[in-house]
Amino acid sequence: MASAINATSNTPIRERLGLRPIINVSGTMTALGASIMVPEAIRAMAEIAPEFVEIDDLQRHASATVARVTGAEAGFITASAAGGIVIAVAAAMTGDRSLAVERLPLDTTGLKSEVILQLGHNVGYGNSIDQAIRLAGGTPVLAGTVSSTQPYQVADAITDATAAGIYVVAHSTIAYGMLTLPEFVAICHDMGVPVIVDAASEYDFRRFIAEGADLVIYSGHKFLGGPTSGIIAGRKDLVRSGYLQNRGVGRSMKVGKETIAGVMAALDAWQVRDHAGIRASEQLALEGWQAALADRTGIETEISPDPTNNPLDRLEVRVLPNSGFTAYGLASTLAAGSPPIMVRGHQAEKGIFWLDPCNLHPGEADTVAKRLAEILSGERPDNAMAVPVKSSSRTLQWPD
Numbered sequence: 001m002a003s004a005i006n007a008t009s010n011t012p013i014r015e016r017l018g019l020r021p022i023i024n025v026s027g028t029m030t031a032l033g034a035s036i037m038v039p040e041a042i043r044a045m046a047e048i049a050p051e052f053v054e055i056d057d058l059q060r061h062a063s064a065t066v067a068r069v070t071g072a073e074a075g076f077i078t079a080s081a082a083g084g085i086v087i088a089v090a091a092a093m094t095g096d097r098s099l100a101v102e103r104l105p106l107d108t109t110g111l112k113s114e115v116i117l118q119l120g121h122n123v124g125y126g127n128s129i130d131q132a133i134r135l136a137g138g139t140p141v142l143a144g145t146v147s148s149t150q151p152y153q154v155a156d157a158i159t160d161a162t163a164a165g166i167y168v169v170a171h172s173t174i175a176y177g178m179l180t181l182p183e184f185v186a187i188c189h190d191m192g193v194p195v196i197v198d199a200a201s202e203y204d205f206r207r208f209i210a211e212g213a214d215l216v217i218y219s220g221h222k223f224l225g226g227p228t229s230g231i232i233a234g235r236k237d238l239v240r241s242g243y244l245q246n247r248g249v250g251r252s253m254k255v256g257k258e259t260i261a262g263v264m265a266a267l268d269a270w271q272v273r274d275h276a277g278i279r280a281s282e283q284l285a286l287e288g289w290q291a292a293l294a295d296r297t298g299i300e301t302e303i304s305p306d307p308t309n310n311p312l313d314r315l316e317v318r319v320l321p322n323s324g325f326t327a328y329g330l331a332s333t334l335a336a337g338s339p340p341i342m343v344r345g346h347q348a349e350k351g352i353f354w355l356d357p358c359n360l361h362p363g364e365a366d367t368v369a370k371r372l373a374e375i376l377s378g379e380r381p382d383n384a385m386a387v388p389v390k391s392s393s394r395t396l397q398w399p400d
């Protein structure tokens, strides 16, 4: 029997495929499909899909778009930010030496291959930054301790073998004690070392280039609302060395015409997007959720700013034991309900989750408020006091 992927009726795709119609209030999560793609990107992808193009020319146009939006000299589109990090590291290692490009990742003879990273920046986003360095053939050199970095710990780690420094801007890094980007850049540039910034989840397309980064990597499918993709922006010589990796390690992270066109359209749409209007409707969602949770025993809420200063607020929900729930129990009840609601629950063990308003379709904010009220007014389910379990067993059973 055919799968239900091709429409033969007006039944929505998730229903046809038997996928749960989840509401995403967790943020731009890969495991949930990242973001709502903007119509401009969908149109550009559909338009270019049946056409042949010269990819180098298309990427040349993408470079101009990336340069215009970021203020960088050049750029191109990658399959993901994670892939972009690997390509950026490879670029810093090989420069424009084509034979070196072909020899990565295992044969690094004659190349600088060490990549410095503050220990508190070695985050995971599915895989980890240090694995991205090793995928390119680099050797991670972790500077400082988990909770602090002193300038000498970076400066003294730089040697003749240092290819680059990587700086990560993310809510998941250690949020204190790390060097700022300008401090990190000053140390690296003093010693002739380029700086790569992982800004996958950041709104500000200009700041890190302006602060001296040599290459910056953004995700195309997070706040931008493009297709699954990454964006590399930066110094022209390094961008060109990155593009050369399409004949090396980058080939297995290939990006196609539809993705390049989709990201270009999303970047143009970003520049004319009604950011203030979106912010205002997000604010309404937050206030609606806060009202639904007001005066509930054991539930405290606060509208809280994004930890890396993206222009985005979330509703922090603190779940105290006298609510009859743990944070994990309440989040699980929301996720198991109808419709399933996925919250931002990575700190559930601390009794906290967040409701993120940046990926809502019309009407969904009200549905979330209604479900919260229903659940908190009802009988406590069996797993109300459940605690988070750290386990990969579901993944290990896939596809069953």
Ligand SMILES: *Cc1c(COP(=O)(O)O)cnc(C)c1O
Pocket (backbone or CB within 6 Å): 030, 080, 081, 082, 083, 123, 125, 168, 169, 170, 198, 199, 200, 201, 218, 219, 220, 221, 229, 230
């Ligand atoms: C999401 C994220 C990534 C990975 O981005 P993808 O485009 O999904 O590959 C890398 N680094 C950070 C800090 C992220 O938040």
